[in-house]
Amino acid sequence: MATVQSAPTTQVQAPAVEEKRIKLTPRRAQILWGYFFLIPWIIGFFLFLLGPMIASLYLSMTDYNIQRPGETKFIDTDNYEKIFSLQVIRSDADEVTFKSGYTEAFRIASLHFGSRDHEVWKAIQVTLTFAVISLPVNLGLALFFALLTNTKVPGVRLFRTIYYLPSVIPSVVAATVFQQFLRGQDGWLNVYLLSPLGLGSPEWLQEPSLAVPALTIIGTWGIGTTMLMFLAGLQNVPTELYEASQVDGANYWSRFRNVTLPMISPVILYNLVIGLIGTFQYFVVAYVLTPRGAGGNDLSMYFYNLHLYREAYVFFDMGYASALAWILFIVVLIVTILVFRSSSRWVFYAGGK
Amino acid sequence: MERIRGFISNDNANQRNYMKREVYKVIGAGTLLMIMIGIATVYLSPLVYMGSTALKTEGQLSDPDDPIVPMSPQTYHYVSPEVETFRYTYRHPQTLDYQGQQLTVYEVIQQGKIYKYAFLETRDNVSVFIDSENPEAAPIELEIAVEDLKPALVNERLEVNLYNVAYEDVRGQFGLVEELEGNRTLWMNPEEISEPPFELPIATSDAEIIRLEQDLILYEVPVDGEIRELALLETGRRGAKFIDPENPDAEPLELDVRVRGLDKVWDLDPHPENFTDAMDAIDYFKLFGNTLFIALVSGLGAMVSATLVAYGFTRFNIPYANILFIILLSTIVLPPQVTQIPTYIVYNKLGWIGTFFPLIVPHFFSNAYNVFLLRQYMMGIPLDMDEAARVDGANPFQILWYVIVPAARPALVAVYLFHFLFSWNDFQQPLIYLGGGSENSVLAVGLANFTRIYSSQQNLMMAAGILTMLVPLAVFFFAQRIFMQGVVITGVEK
Structure with missing residues (x-):
């Protein structure tokens, strides 16, 4: 870092205006210059982040609708109550009557759960299922690819490029391709891979129970960035460690567990956090695959962010959508903090931090 | 070293161990290579699908035997010895x-019945007729004037041969009804069967007979132990009839084969016109221009603002820099949805909805990822260079421009390219700010609309998809190194 003792001549070049008003010490000038260069971010922070955040928090307590701004009322925490409203009725009947305004959200055996916004529960369920299935698959596969391309096989750079390539393809294009690639009768996955293996021809995008697996498959097409991170992490593992473990007679698996995994655990943490944030905001593919974000059969692809989008920009119910956005933010924040908290137990910093 | 030691020392066991390790190494590398090729194949298959589908017609796609490469079954144009006929x-x-004479037959009504009598002659006001159904019987004499009788009409069912006729301004495909005397012929028009036939002063030999022609699909048929390319004429209950294109005049070959089990003879048949069709359908050049403009301009904003902020963070020893930087980084966690709604309302008030401003302006205020990447890079640029410049009397802007920017050029390019790509591929923001319609939107939104509307036309969809990702792919291939290193710079230090 540049420090104070660096040349008293500096101030000569400081802007003349500032120089006249206050006698600037070099240190002072440097601080002012420093903040001066941060201006774009500081303005952006207030204009596009902090300001909108506060506005959004306020909006979330109103019933603001952009088509009827005149009728806006302050409704306190009612939007949040609407999100979490839940009425449980125990009944063996197929249809039960809930309080007024409540409709059935989901059902577990004889327990019927009703809510004022039954779609939000479906959206939460879909999003969480997707996170639980897709994240480990992506991280595992990316690590596997990184291990593969961290070897000294001829042409390994070409393979790196090939595995990274789909990451630069627009998500809309990916969704469009996979819409056809995953078709039941003539989709290539079924025709060329699953049918020859005797695994039948599932209707990936029609069958509600296959929706999340299908989206997971689509997601694995874009793990290039994660793979490169892992690769960089692997290349940073000092070779002495491997040599030492080899002397100890460790086999590949124990070397992987006891040397590789701890050494790249910071990268795993990074990828996990970035992956979590991305998964909670999953949108494009689900929007394109279910025309105009309708959610697909049985709402099996109805993600939280899709619900938020529809409330805000289809129904223009922006007060309620703001509340949804804040819940999303809080959940992401809590999960991230939990991951970082737990990280002291499983992330190993070579620097001893 | 290992190798030399192994050979120098005559220790057999050592050498054997060495050989063993070497063999394992080769086998291991081979297995790895196979796995990697397998994954690469799976990974590239959607792209192959795009390319192949975009070059096919809907007809090719609906063929259940459709191969990956755009091909059509090869056909054989078969002209059969049979002629084309028309039922008339x-x-x-x-x-x-009657005794060498052509007599006209009339309808004669007698005692409430219609008789068909052929008129022979008139004798003393008496008409003499021959019963057409019984010509051997004696002539019948009736006191009826022939002029009062209706000639009997007969419906003759013919299968007329069709000819290509060209005589003066009479041209077309006509059926030959009758050959008349003196090189005259009687014709009918199959397209106007209610019209009476017409005469032409030409002989039959002046017209060209139309033979039965059809395009037959060629199959690879095993005949007597060798595979021959034969054209399928018709499928019967047992076996099928084939024509040998090398000997088309021979009798069709009747073979006892199952046609469904045979391979067709395929011919390369790509249809690049799908691309122009897709371009017309999504107003490609306009959307392309919009997307390019937004990506270029907002990329500039992202790069310039991130450079300034990263410079501020790395080169000036400002108080609370670490806290500020942590605040900056923590904004990564904030879902954009939180700030989107109020900013949307503000943009709406400003009249910016439907314009490119919301997609460009915010990027002039830097973003966490870019600042992070540039900060990491700038920290690696030695301080002595700007110290030297400072001693020479350069102000911070000059130092930035003449020292930092040249030294950080790879990182700057990486930021620009990353942002360019992000902007090009972005879907949600244009969808919200430019609306779901495709008139004045970007390619990604246009493609999504197209996908919804033309969901049955896979070939056009894939062509549109390729047109959308052309630029990102080109950028990636030209700047591959910068890309793959840039990703790593962001990741490693964290």
Whole structure:
């Protein structure tokens, strides 16, 4: 870092205006210059982040609708109550009557759960299922690819490029391709891979129970960035460690567990956090695959962010959508903090931090 | 070293161990290579699908045997010895051949019944007729004037041969009804069967007979132990009839084969016109221009603002820099949805909805990822260079421009390219700010609309998809190194 003792001549070049008003010490000038260069971010922070955040928090307590701004009322925490409203009725009947305004959200055996916004529960369920299935698959596969391309096989750079390539393809294009690639009768996955293996021809995008697996498959097409991170992490593992473990007679698996995994655990943490944030905001593919974000059969692809989008920009119910956005933010924040908290137990910093 | 030691020392066990390790190494590398090729194949298959589908017609796609490469079954144009005929009901006055004379037959009503009598002659006001159904019987004499009688018409069912006729301004495909005397012929038009036939002063040999022609699909048929390319004429209950294109005049070959089990003979048949069709359908050049403009301009904003902020963070020893930087980084966690709604309302008030401003302006205020990447890079640029410049009397802007920017050029390019790509591929923001319609939107939104509307036309969809990702792919291939290193710079230090 540049420090104070660096040349008293500096101030000569400081802007003349500032120089006249206050006698600037070099240190002072440097601080002012420093903040001066941060201006774009500081303005952006207030204009596009902090300001909108506060506005959004306020909006979330109103019933603001952009088509009827005149009728806006302050409704306190009612939007949040609407999100979490839940009425449980125990009944063996197929249809039960809930309080007024409540409709059935989901059902577990004889327990019927009703809510004022039954779609939000479906959206939460879909999003969480997707996170639980897709994240480990992506991280595992990316690590596997990184291990593969961290070897000294001829042409390994070409393979790196090939595995990274789909990451630069627009998500809309990916969704469009996979819409056809995953078709039941003539989709290539079924025709060329699953049918020859005797695994039948599932209707990936029609069958509600296959929706999340299908989206997971689509997601694995874009793990290039994660793979490169892992690769960089692997290349940073000092070779002495491997040599030492080899002397100890460790086999590949124990070397992987006891040397590789701890050494790249910071990268795993990074990828996990970035992956979590991305998964909670999953949108494009689900929007394109279910025309105009309708959610697909049985709402099996109805993600939280899709619900938020529809409330805000289809129904223009922006007060309620703001509340949804804040819940999303809080959940992401809590999960991230939990991951970082737990990280002291499983992330190993070579620097001893 | 290992190798030399192994050979120098005559220790057999050592050498054997060495050989063993070497063999394992080769086998291991081979297995790895196979796995990697397998994954690469799976990974590239959607792209192959795009390319192949975009070059096919809907007809090719609906063929259940459709191969990956855009091909069509090869056909053989078969001209059969049979001629093309037309079923024609020829309605004409009935005549009777009576002792070498052509007599006209009339309808004669007698005692409430209609008789068909051929008129022979008139004798003293008496008409003499021959019964057409019984010409051997004696002539019948009736006191009826022939002029008062209706000639009997007969419906003759013919299968007329079709000819290509060209005589003066009479041209077309006509059926030959009758050959008349003196090189004259009677024709009918199959397209106007209610019209009476017409005469032409030409002989039959002046017209060209139309033979049965059809395009037959070629199959690879095993015949007597060798595979021959034969054209399928018709499928029967047992086996099928084939024509040998090398010997088309021979009798069709009747073979006892199952046609469904045979391979067709395929011919390369790509249809690049799908791309122009897709371009017309999504107003490609306009959307392309919009997307490019937004990506270029907002990329500039992202790069310039991130450079300034990263410079501020790395080169000036400002208080609370670490806290500020942590605040900056923590904004990564904030879902954009939180700030989107109020900013949307503000943009709406400003009249910016439907314009490119919301997609460009915010990027001039830097973003966490870019600042992070540039900060990491700038920290690696030695301080002595700007110290030297400072001693020479350069102000911070000059130092930035003449020292930092040249030294950080790879990182700057990486930021620009990353942002360019992000902007090009972005979908949610244009969808919200430019609306779901495709008139004045970007390619990604246009493609999504196209996908919804033309969901049955896979070929056009894939062509549009390729057109959308052309630029990102080109950028990636030209700047591959910068890309793959840039990703790593962001990741490693964290």
